[in-house]
Amino acid sequence: MSKRVTIRQLPTGVAGLDELLGGGIPEFSFNLIAGTPGSGKTTMAHQIMFSLANPHRRALFFTVLGEPPLKMLRYQQQFPHFDIDKINTSIKFVNLSGDLLDGEFDRVLARIVEEVEIFSPSLVFVDSFRSMVQPVRDFRDDSAWGLQHFIQALGVQMTSWQATTFLIGEYPAQEENSSPVFTVADGIVWMSQHVHRDAMVRKLQVVKMRGQAQRPGLHTFRITDEGVEVFPRVILKDDGSQKKQLPSNQRLTMGVPLLDKMMGGGLPVGYSLLVVGPSGSGKSELSTEFLAAGVRLGESGVIAAFEKSPSQLLDSRLQKLIESGKVSVIDTRALDLSIDEIMHDLVSLIKRTKAKRVVIDSLSAFELALASIFQENFRESLYRLTSVLTNMGVTVLMTAELEDRYTDLRFSSYSNAFLTDAILMLRYVELGGQFKRVISVVKVRASNHSKEIRFFDIANDGITIGKALTNYHGILSGEPTLRDESDPKTPA
Template sequence: MSVNNSTTIGRIETGVGNLDAVLGGGLPERSVTVIAGPPGSGKTTLSHQIGFHAAGKGVKSLYFQTLGEPTAKRLQYLSQFSYFDTAKFETSVRFVDLGVLIRSEGIDSVIGLIMEHIKREKPALVVIDSFKAFGDLLISQEQSRKFNYELIIHLIAWECTALLLGEYSDEDFRNNPLFSVIDGVITMTQKEVSGEQLRMLRAVKMRGTAHNRDHHPFLIDSDGIQLFAPRVLIRRTSHNRKGSAVQERCMTGIRDLDSLLSDGIPRGTSMLVAGMTGTGKTVLLLNFIYEGATQFGEKGIIFSFDETQDKLYLAAHELGWDLEDLVDRGLVEIVFIPQPEVLVEEHLLVIKDRAEAMGAKRIALDSLSGFLCKIDTPQLVREKVYQLATIVQNLSAIGFFSSEVPYGSNQMSRFGIEETMLDGIIFLSLAAEGRQRKRFLEIYKLRHTEHQLGQHPVMIGRGGFKIATAAADRRAQQKNPKNVPKEKTHVRKKKASQKKRVK
């Protein structure tokens, strides 16, 4: 049993990733919580996962089954999960089938039967599945209220933490007397979000606890339930020393770009790299990651939703960079998540965890528009962009997030929101000059930084980005110290011919 010393109430860890954070530290000891939801929503899986995790901490659990599936059938499915431990079964985790006893002796004997087992086993965690079955057998609301009150009083007297499972609805929350005496309510449902059916968990009530009440998506796989709660886990922290107004800055390593950035980019900054297809967004992100690793030894991570790792290797090779070697040396990591498989809530935490585990100082996301393509509300886009920027800020890293701009539009980003949320914008564009299209780069915005304005011509080739800047012009002049413009080929040939005729 794990006790949170920062509160006066002890806690039982659930063993469900991120659920303890949502609940404010775990299940409060000696509390009675209803886990409500329709059939198939994951109630039983959640209770089993909590019980087996608690058993690993020395907490004994007792499961009472009412009129549901028999124990043998339940164990058949339970054994498929990785958290199931045969050694703990029938020692730390015990199952009691009340169904036969209820059918033979009736509802009046239930409380006595439950208490007999509790007195004998002395469990710290008690689960009743399904508790709603008792209510269905009780004749009146008065009888139901008395039954609920007596059972809960007995559970509290024996210092049990209890989970009562049932197919309760919103109407039950309003009218069922049970909900006036319990300590907590956790709902498990399915709902459509941005065109996808997602399982959702919500801690509606948890008495005496500063818990989070948002809906959080979760998955059920062979490890059990995985809960995703970026609103709880991604919070901004401050890294500046008290009284210090100076921010550490970072040069990109792309020489021509750095000449436009004055003192560099402040640590913790997220940059939007925006432009239409073909403007060089992916190349700029690769250039940024590559130069950081090779020039400064800074670890960089690339999250790609469009291009596989092999395609990024190939693109880097054509630019003269051995990206694969940097990956092998642990300086660069590539995480490819196919766009159709993106689950924003889940993969926000993947981005956070992988970047933190690596200690990344450069984070590239290609592309932001691909990552958020399933979101259909501006408010949610704003929230997720803020959370991405928070990950970068908390790591004191620099983030480059590419974004596709719709062709022919005057927007600076895909959704028209990103530019207001992020600290800087590098805008890449194409313009027709005669029969050719030329690329341009503009630092449109960078907070707290004096930078050069205007569009600058860009060439992309071996070595990455080459930007026509004042500094680039000075370097060209230094290579030609007499400041004499180089003559065109046909002029040089003509002069050489004239010299021959004179001789």
């Protein structure tokens, strides 16, 4: 053959799914939508069907061992993709459960073929088969073999029709490696839901899609009032093509002049900064200064609040920035999200607002949501998060709460400090019977930053950095008093 066959890709109408499939569903392909009960198989099938069906592309939907059409449509009509005007015109439902009462699978297959020949659909859906290779209690003893043979014959038949076909079923995980249906299918989409403690997350995997490069791995999806929405997992490229070319000498002000000087001239554009310290040490105030400094320069910002919802952001300065529209907030609902959804929301908001500065407050709550509830690899998730954002040219400030143990110099739990480009440490010291705040620059890559430890204070108008401490040993050893070089009365 001198010319390649062009396979048309059909848009699914499911947000994010086409990206995973490699552009859409290949026309005239035979696809399997499989997964656990309640994972959303039928809802996604209906969303695809109603999105694609029209007078010139009719759809035929068979229910075999699943719920009857009237019951199914009663619930599916709650979604906006449902269009009652398409029923019995562009879309036809056929219930075959009655034909299976005596276990005559050959007769059921003949009925399906007959309906397809009469209606001439461009789309065919067969839903659903429970426990595909398990014996059906109400059937004869040889029903297990008859059901398996029926499924195989149906799969082969569906591949021969000039229609895009979908087989929806509840398959056990081990069936993927043994059933001939998985071999015959051109595309396989696997849906599942994972429950841990009081939280649940749904995952989707494109196991197979012939003729096009699908997105590998597990991806989060959610069933909302709008239907199924998929959040494709971000894949980092190794060739560096995704990284924006940024000016090597361009820096952003932190909003505190002396802090900029301590960091060697400010925070380099496209860097990720980790601000660590105990509770109340000033991490959120420093984040507000960072965002406010950008607003003064005409730069929009985004804050992802893991610890507080937007209604709980009590900082008056931050509230004013948000109300002005210069700073946008993502309510991460930490107990309900995965890294895929977090990244989707963040990237979408950053692109929409053209944000230059992003604050993540805080990594401690982010870690709790991912590592504790969904048991995801927190270090891998944090690496993806920071890499994707900085590759977009965004400068990221992240906060993390650490217990101040004085003798234990840690910059983050799970040894994540190496993933960031810069680190600021906020601490308490005891001086004259009072706790004082101190700040130090731990690292700023490729910068000649200050090594001093300085006092700082928080007032209504922002952060003020004072003079340096002279007794560094005291900070590390936990001595009860320290000397401030600005106060000669302080004991050495």
